[in-house]
Amino acid sequence: MALPFTQIHQELAALLPAALREYCVSASYARGERLFSAGEKPKYMFFISSGEVLLERMGMQGAPIVLQRARSGIISEASLRSERYHCHANVVLPSEITGVPVVKVNSALSSDPAFSNRWIAMLNREVKRLRLQCERLSLHRVDDRLMHFLETEGQQGTYPLGSGLKSLAGELGVTHEALYRCVASMEKKGTLQRDGEHLKMI
């Protein structure tokens, strides 16, 4: 599973200082693999180059709740100083993922002001993204959530589906049936287009 370092993603390369790159480990993950589980001690920061990973927590009734649906970027930034992961990371599409040892990141953050500046900027973006997700989940109707999602996460209202509507439904906090029906009715009304892999608002 863990392959030797080959080439790291451009976005990651721009974030990390050169000294950290030699510690990066890139690997391919298959659908169904788990990056980490809740309760484990964080050893690596993970960065997704391609594919899709769901951060999930188990609800009390056993139903998993999607905290984040990541397709690119760092996914465990909040665990940088944590003793334990607070969620599971499940790979749901074949993915290219790079790991960087947490210890190395922390020491680099202490000694490299430019790096910690970039890190703060990254965390700021994450905070904003999460605020938008809260805003989205505060909407009551499925079509409102979908529109909000396409407006905020899409490129000009277009969004690549990846692993299908089912995992999107989880991120929107609705059942997949509700989302299927919503997409179908919006397509019929002409408010939405669906080209196989892409969703687009009209």
Add this chain to the structure above:
Amino acid sequence: MALPFTQIHQELAALLPAALREYCVSASYARGERLFSAGEKPKYMFFISSGEVLLERMGMQGAPIVLQRARSGIISEASLRSERYHCHANVVLPSEITGVPVVKVNSALSSDPAFSNRWIAMLNREVKRLRLQCERLSLHRVDDRLMHFLETEGQQGTYPLGSGLKSLAGELGVTHEALYRCVASMEKKGTLQRDGEHLKMI
């Protein structure tokens, strides 16, 4: 409204480097005042010592959506490097609030590694808090959201209400009627206690 610097909150003092403290401006705000509005250029970072501030965005139907209900701590950390605020900050209870110039914070972050370390830790906590809020908003029933809220935001299941159930309803993403009914029925079932200003799970 803006008073001269008197005394800053202990939590803020622990976060900020000494050099920044002279730039702090503490002030009292009354219910109904607005700290900042969406679209404005951030000039100050705000820190709440006491009281309550709601971060809100206007939905497309004109209904305000509560992004955050802050009663202590920094509230505009994500706007540190932003050109514009992306939400309104409305004071809903008489509050003591300290402002620090954004420019000063940014320059201190660049020159003081220990400070940027503390800042990163603060952002990490915020990311986790927001992930929990997303998890909460993914629950479908009002009583589940309330329980989750008391478990994660309360002290041993106890939470001080402050400005009443109505603003809590906004943070939980439900109507105030639904929350009133939920609290009443849980009290009748004996799952919840309500001592005037405090909510407590049994």
Add this chain to the structure above:
DNA sequence: CGTACTTTTGAATCGCATCAAATCTGGTGG
């Protein structure tokens, strides 16, 4: 004392969850 707001209860409606089942899909192994 009046105004504005919160709190509370009621009734009607609507949207989504839930349960169920059929179809479609890609992938596996014989």
Add this chain to the structure above:
DNA sequence: CCACCAGATTTGATGCGATTCAAAAGTACG
């Protein structure tokens, strides 16, 4: 190549719970 299986997709029917609209009662404040 086909049978088969697991999962995604889709449609249907039903019920519950929250929204919505409405209105009354309580409360703080000038």
